[in-house]
Amino acid sequence: DAGVTQSPTHLIKTRGQQVTLRCSPKSGHDTVSWYQQALGQGPQFIFQYYEEEERQRGNFPDRFSGHQFPNYSSELNVNALLLGDSALYLCASSYRGFLSNQPQHFGDGTRLSIL
Amino acid sequence: ELKVEQNPLFLSMQEGKNYTIYCNYSTTSDRLYWYRQDPGKSLESLFVLLSNGAVKQEGRLMASLDTKARLSTLHITAAVHDLSATYFCAVDTRPGTASKLTFGTGTRLQVTL
Numbered sequence: 001d002a003g004v005t006q007s008p009t010h011l012i013k014t015r016g017q018q019v020t021l022r023c024s025p026k027s028g029h030d031t032v033s034w035y036q037q038a039l040g041q042g043p044q045f046i047f048q049y050y051e052e053e054e055r056q057r058g059n060f061p062d063r064f065s066g067h068q069f070p071n072y073s074s075e076l077n078v079n080a081l082l083l084g085d086s087a088l089y090l091c092a093s094s095y096r097g098f099l100s101n102q103p104q105h106f107g108d109g110t111r112l113s114i115l
Numbered sequence: 116e117l118k119v120e121q122n123p124l125f126l127s128m129q130e131g132k133n134y135t136i137y138c139n140y141s142t143t144s145d146r147l148y149w150y151r152q153d154p155g156k157s158l159e160s161l162f163v164l165l166s167n168g169a170v171k172q173e174g175r176l177m178a179s180l181d182t183k184a185r186l187s188t189l190h191i192t193a194a195v196h197d198l199s200a201t202y203f204c205a206v207d208t209r210p211g212t213a214s215k216l217t218f219g220t221g222t223r224l225q226v227t228l
Binding site for chain 1: 119146148150156157158159160163165203205207209210211212213214215216217218219220221
């Protein structure tokens, strides 16, 4: 049973560039959330997708955008990269999002470094 | 804005000792989760606490929730080295049609021999 898979595992970009991160949810899950985890900090909620719609957004600028596909996989796009965007980006999935009390399952993350 | 505070931020304890990690949060919620994160790894779900007075136990770890005090605790009994990790509590709020986790800053636990 495949868990949450994310790609790539590591990425190095320069300021001003754009990046796309990908996530496949755990089998049977239909809701995907994205989190940013800076070094030594707890994860911060970016947004959540359910039924291909952004359902809620955290305190992140419009440079952060996303998409969910019909197969429930998701992408996180970040434009005009800043040094402060360097972090571990975690994808989490669950079944039926806000209708469920089951814990979100996390992927191993993408480590993004901005030079 | 919801605030979730954990203390201590860092805990060094000897094997065999007991200790408690505290998680305080600033708004009403009756859904709280505990996660474990090993260095360089992702988050692993430990406990799901869904009501006032909920208590869950797994091995040497026990978690509880007091929604009136807005407090959750994670108690470690007779610590072993394998428990060394960072522990996060996360409060689940349901704005609109979403489930949003707000994490604490984490407690880094180091169990020494």
